[in-house]
Amino acid sequence: MRFLNDVKPPYDLTYDDVFMVPSRSAVGSRQAVDLSSPDGTGTTIPLVVANMTAIAGRRMAETVARRGGLVVIPQDIPIEVVTDVISWVKSRHHVLDTPIVLEPHQTVADALSLLPKRAHDAGVVVDENRRPVGVVTDADLSGVDRFTQLSEVMSKDLLLLDADIDPREAFNTLDAHNRRYAPAVDADGKLVGILTRKGALRATLYSPAVDAQGRLRIAAAVGINGDVAGKAKQLLDAGVDTLVIDTAHGHQESMISAIKTVRALDPQVPIVAGNIVAAEGVKDLIEAGADIIKVGVGPGAMCTTRMMTGVGRPQFSAVLECAAEAKKYGKHVWADGGVRHPRDVAMALAAGASNVMIGSWFAGTYESPGDLQHDAQGRAYKESFGMASARAVRNRTSDESAYDRARKALFEEGISTSRMFLDPQRPGVEDLIDSIIAGVRSSCTYAGAASLAEFEEKAVVGLQSAAGYAEGKPLHASWS
Secondary structure, three states, rough: OOOOOHHOOOOOOOOOEEEEEEOOOOOOOOOOOEEOOOOOOOOOEEEOOOOOOOOOOHHHHHHEEEEEEEEEEEEOOOOOOOOOOOOOEEOOOOOOOOOOOEEEOEEEEHHHHHHOOOOOOEEEEEEEEEEEEEEEEEHHHOOOOOEEEEOOOOEOOOOEEEEOOOHHHHHHHHHHHHOEEEEOOOOOEEEEEEEEHHHHHHHOOOOOOOOOOOOOOOOOEEEEOOOOOHHHHHHHOOOOEEEEEOOOOOOOOOHHHHHHHHHHOOOOOOOEEEOOOOHHHHHHHHHHHOOEEOOOOOOOOOOOOOHOOOOOOHHHHHHHHHHHHHHOOOOOOEOOOOOOOOHHHHHHHHOOOOEEEEEEEHHOOOOOOOOOEEOOOOOOOEEEOOOOOOOHHHHOOOOOOOOOOOOOOOOOOOOOOEEEEEEEEEEHHHHHHHHHHHHHHHHHHHHHOOOOHHHHHHOOOEOOOHHHHHOOOOOOOOOO
């Protein structure tokens, strides 16, 4: 990346402060751009979901990995649960979504409690042999007594797909029958998964992030306190594909010690460590044994660190400096926090990030772990909270004494509750991924880049005023 007219400002920059200039391009198609990351994590799109309890769970991990990204399971979750999640995600299908499975004797209330867990909004009713006998959607259940059995309201007019059907053929079949989705079954007629028209289409556009055995990839985080080696070993034994060592202030002795401890286990997976915002931190963490450095202090939507402490750094400049330092060692950085639009992801990649972490942006989706709620106006939302908030600290210190928990709660640096509304046009995480990746692919073609490495090399970035940034925003109503 270079600055337009080679003008490098004497101050640090956020994503809003910069724009990209179009360059001569020989890239014939957006789909011809290779978005796989060079950092060894196996992502085929440069997106990583942050290790936040309100965002990163097994549904998110399955869905994002199927589209080529990676989800980091948080360090606050009990290790036994994390190992179960790893095993569960690695057993998921590459193309078919995991279905909501119901039985005929279950009630409308049972179905209504489960349907919001998946973007496809459909439950498959099966018999005692797991063969589909019907499907139910929210529309089928609307206005029906909650104690009514599903056998009385389910749709029995089923279209069944072969579990190993080609995605394009599946799309054409669904389109020909004017169906939005259909259950997929094996040779014995037993339910394997569910496939939507959009899901079939996406399966032709994205490549899943898979390990050497062809299983979906997943990452997990550990902290820097307690039995770091023991927890890391359990995660490695469970088959985790990337190990993240995480703390708010990554440039400290405890982090360096934790990295050395994990490196001594000789993991055959990338070690990610952070967070830091300066070249000195990159150097020290890489020399301790990290493969990838997580960059960002305070840019996240749930983070209050900068307002509480004055500590942090504008994210674009932090990523730019840290990526340049990591490159000297043949290593990489992840840009963690501060992205609110597809353009921000593109700017982070132009600055040198190999992957971009997304947190709160994905909180308002069907796939995040929280329960779907509605405000007084009927708008759907989910609650999100920061990992340094009082709420997260309470969860993290539940085994400690009341005094220690009360003392630690005084040092919060995050929001404990925030409503993240679902976008009616993009309520699922895959909808947001579509939007982000479309923007990033176009950014690469504007730069004349056929890969992420070329994008970092060829991007030309200029500085803009607040008015310049505002000029680029679309108007949803006339200005008169």
